[in-house]
Amino acid sequence: MKIRDQFRFVRQNMKKNRTRVFMTILATAMGCAFLIVLASVGFGLQKSVVKEMLEQSIVTQIDVHGKELKDGGFQPISDKDIPKLEKVKDVKAVTNRFMLQQEGIYSIGNYQAGGETIVTDFPSEVKAGFELSSGRLPKSDNEVVVGYDFPFSLGTKEEVEDLYDHNGHVKKKYRYPEKLLGKNLELTVKQLKNGKQEEKNLELTVVGIGKKPAKEWMQDRKVFISKKIVKEIESFTGTPHGELLGPGEEAPEVSKTNVDIYDEVKIYATNMEAVQGIVDQLKDQHYTTYSVVNELKQVNMVFNIAKAGLIFIGTIAILIASIGIYNTMTMAVTERAPDIGIMKAIGANPKTIKRIFLLESSYIGLIGAVIGTIVSYGISYAVNFAIPFIIKQALGEEPPAGLIFSDIPWILPIICFVICYAVTILSGYRPATRAVKVDVLKAMRREV
Amino acid sequence: MITIKNLSHEFVIGKKGRQTVIPVLKDISIEVDKGEIVTIIGRSGSGKSTLLNLVSGFIHPKEGEIWMNGVKVSDLNEAGFADFRIDNLGFIFQSFQLIPSMTAFQNVELPLILKGVSEQERKQQTAKMLERVGLQDFQDHYPSELSGGQQQRVSIARALIVNPPIILADEPTGSLDSETEESLLQFIKELNHDYGITFLIITHDEKVAEIGDRMIELKDGRIVEEGVLA
Numbered sequence: 022m023k024i025r026d027q028f029r030f031v032r033q034n035m036k037k038n039r040t041r042v043f044m045t046i047l048a049t050a051m052g053c054a055f056l057i058v059l060a061s062v063g064f065g066l067q068k069s070v071v072k073e074m075l076e077q078s079i080v081t082q083i084d085v086h087g088k089e090l091k092d093g094g095f096q097p098i099s100d101k102d103i104p105k106l107e108k109v110k111d112v113k114a115v116t117n118r119f120m121l122q123q124e125g126i127y128s129i130g131n132y133q134a135g136g137e138t139i140v141t142d143f144p145s146e147v148k149a150g151f152e153l154s155s156g157r158l159p160k161s162d163n164e165v166v167v168g169y170d171f172p173f174s175l176g177t178k179e180e181v182e183d184l185y186d187h188n189g190h191v192k193k194k195y196r197y198p199e200k201l202l203g204k205n206l207e208l209t210v211k212q213l214k215n216g217k218q219e220e221k222n223l224e225l226t227v228v229g230i231g232k233k234p235a236k237e238w239m240q241d242r243k244v245f246i247s248k249k250i251v252k253e254i255e256s257f258t259g260t261p262h263g264e265l266l267g268p269g270e271e272a273p274e275v276s277k278t279n280v281d282i283y284d285e286v287k288i289y290a291t292n293m294e295a296v297q298g299i300v301d302q303l304k305d306q307h308y309t310t311y312s313v314v315n316e317l318k319q320v321n322m323v324f325n326i327a328k329a330g331l332i333f334i335g336t337i338a339i340l341i342a343s344i345g346i347y348n349t350m351t352m353a354v355t356e357r358a359p360d361i362g363i364m365k366a367i368g369a370n371p372k373t374i375k376r377i378f379l380l381e382s383s384y385i386g387l388i389g390a391v392i393g394t395i396v397s398y399g400i401s402y403a404v405n406f407a408i409p410f411i412i413k414q415a416l417g418e419e420p421p422a423g424l425i426f427s428d429i430p431w432i433l434p435i436i437c438f439v440i441c442y443a444v445t446i447l448s449g450y451r452p453a454t455r456a457v458k459v460d461v462l463k464a465m466r467r468e469v
Numbered sequence: 470m471i472t473i474k475n476l477s478h479e480f481v482i483g484k485k486g487r488q489t490v491i492p493v494l495k496d497i498s499i500e501v502d503k504g505e506i507v508t509i510i511g512r513s514g515s516g517k518s519t520l521l522n523l524v525s526g527f528i529h530p531k532e533g534e535i536w537m538n539g540v541k542v543s544d545l546n547e548a549g550f551a552d553f554r555i556d557n558l559g560f561i562f563q564s565f566q567l568i569p570s571m572t573a574f575q576n577v578e579l580p581l582i583l584k585g586v587s588e589q590e591r592k593q594q595t596a597k598m599l600e601r602v603g604l605q606d607f608q609d610h611y612p613s614e615l616s617g618g619q620q621q622r623v624s625i626a627r628a629l630i631v632n633p634p635i636i637l638a639d640e641p642t643g644s645l646d647s648e649t650e651e652s653l654l655q656f657i658k659e660l661n662h663d664y665g666i667t668f669l670i671i672t673h674d675e676k677v678a679e680i681g682d683r684m685i686e687l688k689d690g691r692i693v694e695e696g697v698l699a
Contacts, residue, residue, distance in 0.1 A: 026582045037570060360568045366527070367627065368555025369583050371548050461527045465566055 022373045031381045034353065042385060045342075045349040049389025049445070050396060052342035053437050056335025057397035057429060058404075060436075063331045065405070065428035067324035072423060074313055074320065076236060081113070083288040083299060084311040095309075100281035102308075106288055109302050111295035114148035116141065117283040121254065122264035126209040127175070127225075127244060132197040134174040136167070136244045138208070140251050149289045156202045156229030162249035165206070166229035168241030172201045189240060201227045208246070212258040213266050221257040223250060336440050342389065343448035350382050350452035354459070361456050362464020371457040378456045382449025383442060390441040394434045401427040470635060470667045471501035471524065476533030478519060493519045494690045497533070503634070504665040506657070508681035510672055516690040521639050521671045525560065526550035538634055555584055559628030559666075563640035565620040567612040567627075573619075574599065574608040577626045584631060594630060602626045602656075618649035625656065629666075636660075638670040642677055654680050 022030075035042045085106065088096045098106075098117070106115045121138035128134075143151070143158050143166075154169055176184050176191035186192050208223045225246065234241050254263040259272040266272055288303075288310075290296045296314040303310050354361070361374060404427045412420040476497040483489050493516045501507045511517040522528045524535055526542060535543040538557050545553060560566075567576045577598055581591035599605050602622040612620050621641065628636055641657070642650040658680060660666050670681060678684050686694040 022583050023585050023587075026585075026588075030582075033570075360570070363566050363568055364579070364583070365551065366525070366554075366560060366566065367580050367583065368551050368558070368631075370551045370555075373583065462522060465562070465564075 022369075027373070027377055027380055028384075030377055031384055034357070034377075034381060035384065038353070038356075041349055041352070045345045045385050046389045046392065048342040048345040049339070049386055049441065050392035052335075052339040053390045053393025053441055054397040054400065055338040055393075056332065056440070057394060057433055057437050058400050058427065059335045060328055060331045060433055061397065061401050061427040061429045063324060063328035064430055064433060065401075065425040067321070067328070068428045069421070069423065069425045070320055070324070071317060072425075073421075074317060079289075080293045080313055080317075081290040081296060082313070083290065083296060083303070085286040085288060085303065086309045086311065089307045089309060097282045098286040099283070102286075105306070106286070106303075106308075109288070109299055111291045111299055112288055113291045114145050114150075114289045116145050116149050116151075116285075116287045116289070118285040119262055119283050120285075121210075121246070121251065122260070122262040123210060123258075125244065127171075127206045128178070128209065129175065129197060129201075129204060129206050131178050132175045133178050134171065134176065134191075134242070136171055136174070136242045138244050138246055140248055141245055143245075149287070152232040153229045154232045156227070159228055159245070159247060162247040163223075163225050164228045164247070165225045166231060166245040167201065167227055168231045168243040169233045170240040171242045171244060172197065172230065174242050175201070202230065203227065206244075208244075208250075210254050210257060210263055211265065212260070212263075213268065213270075216268065221254070223253060225250070332436060332440075335437075336444075339437075339441055339444050343386075343444045346382050346385055346445055347448040347452065349385065350378060350449050351455070353381065354378065354452045354456045357456075358459050358464045359466070361459045362461045365459065365461045366465065374459075375453045375457050378453035379446060379449050382445045382452070386441045386445025386449075387438070390434075390438050393441075394437065397434075398429060401429050470503040470505070470538060471499070471507075471669060472534075472536040473497055473499040473520075473524070474534040474536075476520070476523065476530055476535065478516075478523060478528070478531050492690060494523070497687075497690075497692060499685060499692070501667060501669055503667055504661065505683065506661050506668040506670065506681040507683045507685065508670045508672055508678040509685045509687060510675065510678040511687035512673060514689075515687040517671045517673075517687050518639065520687070521637055521669070524669065525558070525637055526554060555580060555631060557633055557635055559631070559633040559636040561621070561624055561628055561636060561638040561641045563643035565612070565617075565624045565644070567620055567623055569612050572609050572611055573604055573615065573623045573626075576612070576623055577630055580627060580631045598626045598630050599623075601629075616649075617644050617646070618653070621645060621649070621653060622656075625653075629660070632664075633666070635667045635669070638668060640672055640674075641670065642672070642674065650677070 085098055087098055088102070090096055103115055103117055106112065118139050118141045124135045125138040126133060127136055147158070153166065156166070159166060170190070173190035173196065175197035177195045181195055184191055184195055190196070204227055206225045206227055208225055209220050210223070211218055211220050231241055231243070251262065255261060258264065260266060261273065288299060290299050293314065296312050300310050300312055300315065364374065405425060408426040409420045409424065412418070476494055477492070478494040479490050479492045481488050481490050497520065499507070509517050509520060519528070523530050524537070526545065530543050533543070534541060540553060542550060542553055568579070571579070574595055578591055578595040581594060586594070596605070596608070599608050602625055604619060604622055604626065607615060607619060612623070615623065621644070642653055645653060654677060657668060661668055668681070670677065672678050684696055685692055
């Protein structure tokens with residue numbers, strides 16, 4: 022018997038008791054929708070959390086904090102470590118930064134701004150993806166690159182009440198009106214000397230402005246200065262990296278400090294898949310690291326367990342629906358026993374009979390799964406639409422931006438279809454076996 | 470075409486421990502040649518229906534052998550017999566055994582569907598067969614909308630649709646009036662004459678039994694008389 026004819030047969034049989042079949046399909050659809058919607062919450066929340074994590078960091082980035090020593094001590098990353106780190110397989114770039122240990126005050130004419138002052142190695146920054154929105158990289162020691170938002174933070178030195186707008190930028194009317202590229206900035210650093218605060222001014226030229234941060238909420242007000250300038254600052258402050266001294270505090274001798282120690286060392290892998298390998302290699306060399314991939318792994322593991330649990334609970338709903346399929350199929354076999362007897366009498370193979378009944382139960386299951394999937398997409402959409410309003414109304418606060426409460430990835434309907442199909446085959450198997458065992462003579466009510 | 474060798478059968482009735490064995494057929498041997506019509510006659514309880522059920526493969530014999538068209542069918546399992554049946558046997562039942570939810574056309578087409586014949590081919594063959602049995606105008610009628618004679622013709626058309634070399638008939642005229650019975654018997658003779666189909670007919674009616682080339686009488690599960698009819 023051709024598969025097409027088997028399908029036709031099944032459809033004809035299903036039409037014989039539409040209400041019963043419809044109710045069974047409805048129960049299966051409800052079970053499938055329950056499974057998908059339930060699991061979609063796990064998928065949705067995972068997506069939200071992972072998205073949040075990825076937005077705040079770069080997946081190929083590995084933070085190297087330092088090195089664990091054999092005696093249990095901890096050694097920060099210094100110049101000596103950088104070449105070793107660069108040699109690790111699949112490393113694209115190693116950036117190293119240290120910060121000026123006081124807030125530098127930058128002024129130009131009647132305008133000034135505070136900024137995070139950083140020393141970095143530009144070639145490795147460029148390799149890691151650092152880009153300028155305008156200008157060029159520094160060529161001489163007194164040339165600097167400023168962050169994208171730095172020009173917006175240069176405000177008037179006069180006392181005004183509402184200096185900043187809602188974005189945290191200095192309002193246009195108080196802001197430095199000209200373009201900053203090529204202009205000279207004055208960096209003022211301070212130090213307490215003999216109980217008296219002294220200041221030193223350094224002349225710097227802005228040659229480049231960094232690229233706009235990828236995220237709207239991020240602001241980049243950094244100023245990248247050269248090592249030579251830092252040396253000048255250190256010779257004034259008498260402390261490493263220009264550290265400010267408190268009253269009565271003695272300055273450590275600069276000559277004894279390690280100026281080649283970095284505050285921030287980041288490794289950039291060639292791709293996300295290489296991150297774990299790099300982390301493992303660094304671990305072998307006793308470096309302590311942090312990577313969002315590691316954290317993602319943990320988060321994903323927790324969510325995967327949660328999703329498996331939700332799918333399991335959803336499967337129970339399909340199992341309950343399968344009782345309906347079993348019942349429908351058992352009744353179908355009982356009702357159609359005379360027809361089955363006739364078919365067997367004229368030469369229907371037992372396998373064909375079994376296949377027809379299994380096909381019918383699968384048909385019910387799969388139609389239920391299709392309807393359930395469509396409905397669950399609708400529910401998922403509605404939930405995502407309504408949840409922010411509900412949270413706002415019930416809790417009186419804004420839900421987290423970009424919250425996805427329910428997400429149905431393509432794999433979820435597939436999982437549902439596989440579970441549904443397996444369950445319907447199981448529930449249809451016994452009735453199908455009963456159909457095969459129908460006694461021809463009894464079915465045709467013939468005397469023996 | 471059909472060889473039955475030393476066939477014996479018994480039914481066991483009752484619950485375990487208190488079972489009763491009822492012998493139904495005892496040492497039956499019959500030979501039916503190709504193109505022959507053999508009728509088996511006997512009273513109720515003589516074992517004639519059991520004999521047909523054994524030949525049809527609806528029950529498995531306890532003892533003896535059954536050969537049909539060169540195949541030892543008594544050794545076949547259910548699936549094997551099903552395959553043999555669809556290619557070699559046609560059935561005519563007393564109560565027609567048509568599927569009530571199918572039209573006359575669909576009932577006749579069913580064996581071809583089970584055989585896996587293409588849709589176009591089976592539509593042609595079914596239409597031709599219905600024409601042959603004179604029911605071309607009733608093809609869309611359900612069995613309940615047909616007379617007894619018409620239903621039996623549909624049943625015959627269904628038996629003939631796969632061109633079987635053997636047709637097994639169980640009281641084929643049992644539910645028909647005398648006029649229809651006459652025309653059906655005539656039709657069986659024509660089929661036998663024109664296509665050389667072998668018939669094994671079970672009946673209690675002597676008039677029906679007389680259409681055969683040979684008649685075998687069963688009594689209490691044994692052959693009591695066998696003879697060639699003029």
